[in-house]
Amino acid sequence: MTALRDSLAGRIAVVGSGIAGLVTALSLAPQPVVLLTRAALGGESSSGWAQGGIAAALGPDDSTELHIADTMAAGDGLCDENAVQTLLSGTGEAMSALERFGVRFDRTSEGALQFGLEAAHSRKRIIHANGDGTGAAIVQALTAAVRTCPSITLLEGVEVRRLLTTDGIVSGLLCSGPDGGFTLPATRVVLATGGIGGLYDASTNPAGNFGQGIMLAARAGAELRDMEFVQFHPTALATPRRPLALVSEAVRGEGAILLNEKGERFMSGTPGAELAPRDVVARAIGREIARGGKVYLDARKVLGDRFALRFPLIHALCTEAGIDPARDLIPVRPAAHYHMGGVATNTAGQSSVEGLWVVGEASCTGLHGANRLASNSLLEATIMGLAAARDIAGRAEARPRSVAEVALGAEPDLRRARDIASRDLSVVRNQEGLDRAIADLLPLATSVGPSSDPALVALSIAVFARLREESRGAHARSDFPAQHDKAERRTMTLTAILDTARELNTHPLAASA
Structure with missing residues (x-):
């Protein structure tokens, strides 16, 4: 490993x-890059599970x-x-880049791009690849391109545990x-580690993704932003399967409706109905379930036997659960799906730490605000990947810095943090639950045990959520249902988060939790 490390030292x-x-x-390319991935290339990635597609205003x-x-x-x-x-001005460039890397998008018989509709879009602008298997199709094409790219050295099965800094500047990675x-000595690091869905029992994301990039950046001193905003997809397939399978919003875009166990279309009086913003639909479904009811997606009339052709992946997932979407109601429930918050970056992916860029779901560029517009995530991931590469290429390589030896520590264990986040940081929150979460997470996050890293990310969400005494976008509080007149974003370092958590932990409700 020493020889390999020495040969890769200094690469991006x-x-x-x-x-x-x-x-x-x-x-x-052609700059030398070392690509590190915890699983197999393209594996355990939320990108690969994306069904909805890419939002692209090209029609x-x-x-x-x-x-x-x-x-x-x-x-x-x-x-x-x-x-x-x-970012959205870069849509055309992003789509061209993906096609250049081998992605083939669905087109009409005349060769034009096919556009679908999803919630809160005023136009049909969702582009797919291989129907509802868009994410998998894109990842497959990109991984094939990576494996044949001579400037990229791939390290699979390698988990980055710490980002190393010298005098506040990136100097390397501690890996397992x-x-x-x-x-691994490195003065230019790009974190593209995905989201935080693994912190929740009900999630559509890979179960091991607890916000590793956010943790790495925060421990290195980077600023975090908007951590409270966790988007819950309204229609995960309600089965014992974990992670939960996703029933894409595109199914509702085709005209499928939501019914409760009484057969009532409970979204009919809501502006946008089934295609209202995701937070609105998720809370409506959550209320039906909270009263002891059940919720179903009904695609029988609008799709019927066409369901299998239009949504082959979702059809297979339903069939696996013993459900025939052409003839049966599809049981659904909200599930953690996407994190709008993350490491604060500019539009080139630069964080507040010199030598560190963050792209994709681990970052917070400000594109999504309090609630991501459907299918903007794959677009942002592509645009930011291009932007970060351009920014890095335009900079002179920093001189190598000494890298201190650091203990590897225990392998992360998500179970305790997941229990707490699922209980208190879900679709609707309140002060009692948030104070309880902070009281339970603080000692875990400040320990050196296996719960420390995931607890740190969950604690950040809890602190940001506790400080936002309003309901806005994906952040809903039953004790503060109204929205402030002025919208304000919050940015904090880990030091500030821990200090705030300790201060909040003296609250009577937290002390008695």
């Missing part, structure tokens, strides 16, 4: 092999301005307008691999 290090990481690595009746307006509306006042305009721990 990209951590994670979802769409954001793969695009970054490919776009850096004849569409425009970037309309896409910006829809994104800003879904973000519920918290979008960074400059970030929205900058098949042969044990090792350090």
Whole structure:
């Protein structure tokens, strides 16, 4: 391992092999890159499970301005307008890059791109690849391109445990691999490690994804932003399967409706009905379940026997659960799906730590605000991968710095943090639950045990949520249902988060939890 480490020292290090990481690595060519991934290349990635597609305002009746307006509306006042305009203006470049890397998008018989509709979009602008298998199709094409790219060295089965810094500047990575721990000197690191869905029992994300990139960056001193905003997808397939299978919003885009166990279409009086913003639909379904009811998606009339052809992956998942969508109601429930918060970055992916870029779901650019517009995530991952690569390529390589030896520590264990987050940081929150979560998570996060890393991420969510005494976007509080007149974003370092948690932990409700 020493010889390998020495041969890779000084290369640009990209951590994670979802769409954001793969695009970054490919776009850096011919600069030497080492791509580190905890699982097999492209495995255990939320990108690979994405069904909905990519939002791209490329249709004849569409425009970037309309896409910006829809994104800003879904973000519920918290979008960074400059970030929205900058990123969405790169849509055409992003789609061209994906096709250049081998992705083949679904087209009509005349060769034009096919566009679908999803919630809160004013136009049909969702582009798919292989129907409802968009994420898998993109990841498959990108991984094939990576494996044949001579400038990329791939390290599979390697987990990054710590980001090493010297005088506050990135100097290397502490890694755990098949042969044990090792350090990898690096002065330019890109974190593309995905989301936080593994912190929840009910999630559509890989169960091992607890926000590793957020943890790594926070421990290195990077600023975190908007951590309270966790999007719950309204329609996960309600079965014992874990992670929960996703029933794409595109099914509702085709006209499927939501019914409760009484056969009532409970969303009919809501603006947008089944295609209202995700937070609205998730809370409506959550209320039906909270009263002891059940919720179903009914695609029998609008799709019937066409369901299997239009949504082959979802059909297979339903069949696995003994459900025939052409003839049966599909049981659904909300599940943690996407994190709008993360490591604070600019539109080039730069974090507040010199030498550290963060792209994809681990980052917070301000594009999504308080509630991500459907299918903007794969677009952002691609655009930010291109932008970070361009930014890194335009900078001179920093001089190597000494890397201190650091103990590897215990392998992360998510179970305790997952129990707490599932209990108190779910679809609807309140002060009692948030104070209880902080009281339970603080000692775990400040320990040196296996719960420390996931607890740190969950604690950050809890602290940000406790401080936001309003309901906005994906953050809903039963004790503060109203929305403030002025929308404000919050940015904190780990030191500030821990200090705030200790202060909040003296609250009477927390002390008695």
